[in-house]
Amino acid sequence: MPNITLLVSPTCGACPSAKSLWKQLRVKYSFSYREVDITTQDGQELANRHSVRAVPATIIDGRLTFVGVPSRESAEKALQLKMKPRE
Incomplete structure (x- = not known):
């Protein structure tokens, strides 16, 4: 299972969009x-x-993957690359 850490700031205008995106993706991905x-x-x-x-x-999994709000497509692709196939 991938580990996602989102670095945010209380004064960041784009952070709420990034938070929303990752929370929405949690419905579809584990x-x-x-x-x-x-x-x-x-x-x-x-x-x-x-840095x-x-x-x-x-x-994602200890590696800086996105700076800014990723597109939903890019975020899903990054998650899919980290997901282990079901057995």
Whole structure:
């Protein structure tokens, strides 16, 4: 199951759209999801580790995958690449 971390900021105008997208995709796909405020210590550590300079930023399985709001198609494609086939 993929692990999605979304780095956000309370002052970010695009972050609500990114949050909404990932929450909608959780209905269709099984993945763990967490939102991290970039102004917190945890958020700063993640941003430094992944060289994040803008939010929203999506980290999938420990890898910075999107900066900004991804298209639904791009987000689904990234998830499908991480999904294990059902046996």
